[in-house]
Amino acid sequence: MSCLLVAQDDFIIINNKSSYGQKERPDPVFPHRRHTDSGLSCSYCHHRYLDGKNLLDYSELKAGNPEIRCANCHNRTDSRHGLMDSYHLLCMGCHKDSEIKYKRSGPRLCGNCHVKKR
Numbered sequence: 001m002s003c004l005l006v007a008q009d010d011f012i013i014i015n016n017k018s019s020y021g022q023k024e025r026p027d028p029v030f031p032h033r034r035h036t037d038s039g040l041s042c043s044y045c046h047h048r049y050l051d052g053k054n055l056l057d058y059s060e061l062k063a064g065n066p067e068i069r070c071a072n073c074h075n076r077t078d079s080r081h082g083l084m085d086s087y088h089l090l091c092m093g094c095h096k097d098s099e100i101k102y103k104r105s106g107p108r109l110c111g112n113c114h115v116k117k118r
């Protein structure tokens with residue numbers, strides 16, 4: 001899988017304004033390329049579950065494809081987790097694990113992801 005697809009999305013500002021009404025926190029800036037450069041497979045974060053199996057088709061992972069946006073699926077009331085929880089579980093879950101396993105990790109404190117603009 002080539003990383004060329006995401007080369008332009010080095011940093012993604014995550015802002016699903018319309019899903020929350022009024023946002024409480026500053027928009028997180030997600031260093032996408034830094035994560036893929038660490039050798040994480042795309043399917044660790046991107047998924048299309050069927051009977052508990054991730055059957056993601058990598059050709060779907062194209063910039064601007066609305067179907068791969070987290071909010072496309074986790075926005076719905078019939079989903080087990082709300083949108084904020086789905087991000088928090090994925091992001092902080094792994095940051096916690098990798099801190100234990102690799103001693104190298106990303107933020108778990110609110111203000112280090114929701115960084116106030118100066």
Ligand code: HEC
Pocket residue numbers: 001002003005006009012014030032035036040041042043044045046061062063064065068069070071
């Ligand atoms: C550590 C988690 C993680 C990994 C690993 C990851 N992604 Fe992502 N990716 C995200 C998140 C989060 C978003 C933003 C989605 C959102 O907020 O709706 C995103 C967005 C994207 C987008 C959409 C960008 C846009 O602006 O439309 C593409 C394309 C993409 N990823 C491709 C890939 C590919 C290809 C790989 C593997 C080489 C990959 N991703 C690996 C988390 C990840």
Ligand code: HEC
Pocket residue numbers: 045046047048049067068069070071072073074079080081085086087089090
């Ligand atoms: C095509 C639809 C779809 C997209 C897009 C999608 N998800 Fe999911 N996700 C699911 C389904 C279905 C499940 C499994 C059922 C459930 O727990 O809601 C799931 C499960 C999860 C889980 C595990 C929940 C648990 O019980 O532990 C997390 C965390 C998660 N998604 C986060 C994300 C994030 C973050 C993104 C964006 C990078 C994303 N998802 C994109 C459909 C999707």
Ligand code: HEC
Pocket residue numbers: 028029030031034035038040044045087090091092094095098104105106107112113
């Ligand atoms: C599968 C594991 C994993 C997931 C999922 C993940 N991260 Fe990370 N993240 C890491 C690791 C490991 C590092 C440290 C990378 C390094 O040191 O190069 C990191 C670093 C970061 C950093 C710090 C970069 C810096 O400049 O110090 C930010 C910000 C970050 N992650 C945000 C996020 C957000 C937001 C999400 C969810 C959308 C997320 N991460 C999901 C593993 C993960």
Ligand code: HEC
Pocket residue numbers: 014015016017020022023024025026027028083084087088091092095106107108109110111112113114
């Ligand atoms: C690893 C990064 C990360 C950390 C740490 C983190 N968040 Fe988030 N948070 C996110 C992402 C990504 C979103 C999704 C933003 C969106 O959808 O617009 C989010 C969404 C939210 C939202 C819903 C959107 C809004 O602004 O109203 C709230 C509230 C929130 N977080 C509060 C917190 C609090 C409180 C903490 C500390 C306990 C925290 N977050 C820690 C990444 C993080």
